[in-house]
Amino acid sequence: MTDEHDDAQGPDAQHQVPDGVTDATVEAIGTLSAAIEVIEHARGLLYGFHRLTGMADLNLGEAAEQLRKAGHTELADRIDTELVGRNVIAGRWTFQVVEDYDDGYYALAKDLERTARDELVQGRKHLFEAGMKEDRRTSGRRHHEATPADLPG
Numbered sequence: 001m002t003d004e005h006d007d008a009q010g011p012d013a014q015h016q017v018p019d020g021v022t023d024a025t026v027e028a029i030g031t032l033s034a035a036i037e038v039i040e041h042a043r044g045l046l047y048g049f050h051r052l053t054g055m056a057d058l059n060l061g062e063a064a065e066q067l068r069k070a071g072h073t074e075l076a077d078r079i080d081t082e083l084v085g086r087n088v089i090a091g092r093w094t095f096q097v098v099e100d101y102d103d104g105y106y107a108l109a110k111d112l113e114r115t116a117r118d119e120l121v122q123g124r125k126h127l128f129e130a131g132m133k134e135d136r137r138t139s140g141r142r143h144h145e146a147t148p149a150d151l152p153g
Contacts, residue, residue, distance in 0.1 A: 007139040009146035015130035018122045025120055030128025036113045043106055050094035060084050 010016070017026055061084045068076035088094055117123050137144040145151055 007146075007150075009139065009150045010134060011130040012147050012149070014124055015126060016124075017127050017131070018124065021121055021127075026127050026131065029116060029121055032113055032116055033126065033128070036109060039106060039109050043101065046098055046101055050098050053088055053094045057084060 060079055064076040064079040064084060067073075067079070089097060092100075114123075117125065121127055134146070137146070142152070
């Protein structure tokens, strides 16, 4: 069995832990980055909610018009006046919810994560994951190269 790092490969410079940075700091920055990834996922779901709610509102208007043409005026009027264009949260359409999320919670989370990386690991990203890759890859084996530059010619 060969040493797991005998292929002389390793992370590129941007994914190497800077001198003096402890494993505990790398782990903490990795956990912070994982939290940001969850926030990004939540943001995507929020945008999905925004788009789907908007699409539903347009469909509701179309349904009201179709009900009206089919002679169901009272129900069509209720859908038009009570539901079409209604705020989804008190005083807000979904675009306002998205804007508040983006400008508040999301912006602060991204700023603090960037500040932590800048102050603690010279702005480097995914150091924890790069370490995991080194621990888990099989050195010298095809499709386990450390970087794209290490692919066979």
